[in-house]
Amino acid sequence: MTIETSDPVLVQPGVPLLEVEDLHVEFHTRDGVAKAVNGVSYKVHPGETLAVLGESGSGKSVTAQAVMGILDMPPARIPRGAIKFQGRDLLKMSNEERRKLRGQRMAMIFQDSLSALNPVYSVGFQLGEMFRVHRGMSRKDAKAKAVELMDLVKIPAARTRVNDYPHQFSGGMRQRIMIAMALALEPDLIIADEPTTALDVTVQAQVMGLLAELQREFHMGLILITHDLGVVADVADNIVVMYAGRIVERAPVHAIYRQPGHPYTKGLLASIPRLDLKGQDLYAIKGLPPNLMRIPSGCAFNPRCPYARDVCTTELPAAVPLGTGRESACHFAQAVLEGEVAADVH
Amino acid sequence: MSTEPVLRVENLVKHFPLTRGVLIQKKIGAVRAVDGVSFDLQPGETLGLVGESGCGKSTVAKLLMNLERVSAGRIVFKGQDITHASGSALKAVRRNIQMVFQDPYTSLNPRMTVGDIIGEPYDIHPEVAPKGDRRKKVQDLLDVVGLNPEHINRYPHQFSGGQRQRIGIARGLALNPEVIICDEPVSALDVSVQAQVINLMERLQGEFGLSYIFIAHDLSVVRHISDRVAVMYLGKIVEVGTEDQIYEHPTHPYTQALLSAVPVPDPEGRETRERIILTGDVPSPANPPSGCRFRTRCWKAQDICAKEEPLLEVRAGLGDTAHASACHFAEVMEIVHTTN
Numbered sequence: 001m002t003i004e005t006s007d008p009v010l011v012q013p014g015v016p017l018l019e020v021e022d023l024h025v026e027f028h029t030r031d032g033v034a035k036a037v038n039g040v041s042y043k044v045h046p047g048e049t050l051a052v053l054g055e056s057g058s059g060k061s062v063t064a065q066a067v068m069g070i071l072d073m074p075p076a077r078i079p080r081g082a083i084k085f086q087g088r089d090l091l092k093m094s095n096e097e098r099r100k101l102r103g104q105r106m107a108m109i110f111q112d113s114l115s116a117l118n119p120v121y122s123v124g125f126q127l128g129e130m131f132r133v134h135r136g137m138s139r140k141d142a143k144a145k146a147v148e149l150m151d152l153v154k155i156p157a158a159r160t161r162v163n164d165y166p167h168q169f170s171g172g173m174r175q176r177i178m179i180a181m182a183l184a185l186e187p188d189l190i191i192a193d194e195p196t197t198a199l200d201v202t203v204q205a206q207v208m209g210l211l212a213e214l215q216r217e218f219h220m221g222l223i224l225i226t227h228d229l230g231v232v233a234d235v236a237d238n239i240v241v242m243y244a245g246r247i248v249e250r251a252p253v254h255a256i257y258r259q260p261g262h263p264y265t266k267g268l269l270a271s272i273p274r275l276d277l278k279g280q281d282l283y284a285i286k287g288l289p290p291n292l293m294r295i296p297s298g299c300a301f302n303p304r305c306p307y308a309r310d311v312c313t314t315e316l317p318a319a320v321p322l323g324t325g326r327e328s329a330c331h332f333a334q335a336v337l338e339g340e341v342a343a344d345v346h
Numbered sequence: 347m348s349t350e351p352v353l354r355v356e357n358l359v360k361h362f363p364l365t366r367g368v369l370i371q372k373k374i375g376a377v378r379a380v381d382g383v384s385f386d387l388q389p390g391e392t393l394g395l396v397g398e399s400g401c402g403k404s405t406v407a408k409l410l411m412n413l414e415r416v417s418a419g420r421i422v423f424k425g426q427d428i429t430h431a432s433g434s435a436l437k438a439v440r441r442n443i444q445m446v447f448q449d450p451y452t453s454l455n456p457r458m459t460v461g462d463i464i465g466e467p468y469d470i471h472p473e474v475a476p477k478g479d480r481r482k483k484v485q486d487l488l489d490v491v492g493l494n495p496e497h498i499n500r501y502p503h504q505f506s507g508g509q510r511q512r513i514g515i516a517r518g519l520a521l522n523p524e525v526i527i528c529d530e531p532v533s534a535l536d537v538s539v540q541a542q543v544i545n546l547m548e549r550l551q552g553e554f555g556l557s558y559i560f561i562a563h564d565l566s567v568v569r570h571i572s573d574r575v576a577v578m579y580l581g582k583i584v585e586v587g588t589e590d591q592i593y594e595h596p597t598h599p600y601t602q603a604l605l606s607a608v609p610v611p612d613p614e615g616r617e618t619r620e621r622i623i624l625t626g627d628v629p630s631p632a633n634p635p636s637g638c639r640f641r642t643r644c645w646k647a648q649d650i651c652a653k654e655e656p657l658l659e660v661r662a663g664l665g666d667t668a669h670a671s672a673c674h675f676a677e678v679m680e681i682v683h684t685t686n
Contacts, residue, residue: 055537055538156626201565201608202603202607203398203627204607205607205609205623205624206623209623228609230610232611233611234610234616253613257612258614268537272566273566273569281548283541284538285541288508288509289506289536289538304538
């Protein structure tokens with residue numbers, strides 16, 4: 001009835017599983033070039049859960065799609081950057097080589113399971129496909145494997161339900177089938193893009209608990225993409241916060257909730273409804289997320305930032321180190337961290 | 347609270363028939379979306395309605411708006427029975443009960459300007475604003491909800507999600523209603539924009555003396571804005587009480603499970619946090635379990651739960667935080683669910 005989460009995995013020495021280096025992704029549209037990702041770097045180690053936190057349009061999903069190699073190019077283009085998986089640059093590989101990695105070494109869990117699963121094939125067929133295509137198994141063996149997987153993700157009566165179609169399952173069960181499919185070939189890296197956003201909280205707790213349990217069991221690296229500060233606090237080891245295609249802050253999970261080092265993170269945390277602020281106005285970050293075709297000069301957050309000074313509109317802030325495994329891309333990172341409150345926060 | 351409630355709902359029932367056959371339709375059952383829901387809404391109060399998808403909370407909203415006809419039960423607005431209102435009587439009622447929808451993208455007509463969208467209620471109720479006055483009124487409303495009055499001729503696509511939700515709220519305010527039913531008003535918005543809209547709604551409530559029915563699945567948002575909260579499960583209210591009673595002293599196992607499932611935005615102590623994980627899924631409302639509807643997922647369930655339906659009532663022995671709960675074994679359980 002209860003689940004426990006393990007101690008956070010800290011950044012370890014040794015070869016990271018995944019290294020994204022200075023990645024840029026842009027979309028060429030009729031109206032101009034949308035710069036979705038503007039120099040993102042992060043690492044994921046085996047067994048680590050890295051949460052990528054951001055709002056819609058922050059580039060968190062596009063980065064993940066670039067890692068998986070499922071961006072439509074065109075309109076997308078990767079003008080710069082490297083994505084090293086177990087030391088090899090994915091961007092220099094042929095499509096054939098990348099296809100072999102997908103599913104086998106890295107897999108993705110999508111938000112909307114109803115559109116991610118094919119409605120005209122049974123779930124057993126779709127699960128078994130992993131084994132038939134990648135492992136050359138017979139239909140019969142593949143189906144047996146599918147039943148095993150459905151058992152693993154705790155679908156009741158897996159043997160009788162293996163021939164059911166996606167619409168015959170509830171949202172939570174479909175999401176578990178997506179997890180089963182991602183885990184089928186025991187990959188080293190799982191990317192989960194808002195895996196529980198479409199689910200109710202009680203089912204969300206089931207699914208996240210399952211994912212955490214299986215991740216521990218198979219010692220996989222997990223990239224969890226989400227906008228939910230609650231889910232992140234529950235399962236992440238390390239966090240990167242994205243805004244307008246850039247990483248504005250990175251930190252181990254405990255540190256960032258205790259003491260955010262970037263005004264955007266601080267604003268997000270402050271805008272969560274809290275008990276002691278009942279009856280008062282919530283802190284609201286003013287303004288709107290930027291249009292990716294017209295990202296503000298200097299720091300992209302400057303028009304919404306209570307700390308902004310002149311330098312913020314002219315100079316792109318570099319990442320300021322803030323202690324072990326922490327950095328913040330803000331000209332006033334140290335002041336933000338130390339809780340120096342600018343005029344109109346709170 | 348001895349004042350007369352602005353809205354009273356008694357034993358509201360909505361069954362959607364399930365039929366078989368194309369030409370000759372035979373009724374083979376019913377989806378019992380709402381099955382005996384009662385509550386009061388006091389003037390100036392916010393009643394939060396929470397529950398998972400399929401629990402009937404949005405159907406309740408539609409019934410209150412008379413967008414769906416009730417199967418049984420009564421809806422009373424300021425002493426007047428409006429359950430079966432139609433024609434001009436219904437028109438008069440709707441002036442006083444307005445709705446703000448979840449999705450600011452589909453609830454605004456893309457071919458109408460913002461001015462036309464917000465001003466449309468005046469076409470139906472010309473007595474509220476004489477023709478010559480309307481433009482001014484709409485501009486005032488835009489100003490009230492924090493939008494630029496000069497943008498009156500723009501189209502919805504020229505606004506962001508948060509701004510569109512403000513337009514929806516302005517439309518809801520146009521006829522000076524007394525009750526606004528908000529069906530998931532912030533769940534489609536980005537986190538950094540949600541707080542802006544919640545603050546706006548709270549400000550407007552004070553300014554115009556509005557009563558809100560606030561439907562949402564985000565329990566922390568509901569707690570922030572609500573005075574009282576009703577928890578729904580499979581078409582019934584399982585527990586109702588003040589915000590503090592529900593969140594600090596929940597007595598129904600479903601409420602406890604729901605609260606404990608909400609991820610806490612604070613990693614401290616997560617290694618030792620106890621959490622109730624419900625097994626299985628919500629049963630089909632076409633064929634709800636006998637007795638207590640939650641018993642199939644409940645860890646406290648015993649024989650009596652299958653036989654006897656627990657009533658929503660205040661039970662003895664629960665101390666000074668006692669409030670109505672529909673469980674045979676109601677008892678307080680503290681749930682760590684939010685930061686302090």
